[in-house]
Amino acid sequence: xxxxxxxxxxxxxxxxxxxxxxxxxxxxxxxxxxxxxxxxxxxxxxxxxx
Numbered sequence: 001x002x003x004x005x006x007x008x009x010x011x012x013x014x015x016x017x018x019x020x021x022x023x024x025x026x027x028x029x030x031x032x033x034x035x036x037x038x039x040x041x042x043x044x045x046x047x048x049x050x
Contacts, residue, residue, distance in 0.1 A: 009036060020049075 007021045023031040035044065 007019045009017050009019055011017055019033075019035065021033045023033055026032040033046070
């Protein structure tokens with residue numbers, strides 16, 4: 001069995017799945033968030049919370 005996820009996939013009242021995570025630096029001018037492999041090929045939405 002793998003290690004537990006730091007940021008588990010959560011579900012809101014409308015049934016949408018989401019993850020709350022901190023964006024990590026990727027290179028000098030961009031950042032990224034790791035998502036579950038099962039989300040590859042699907043549309044996602046990123047919202048800045050703070």
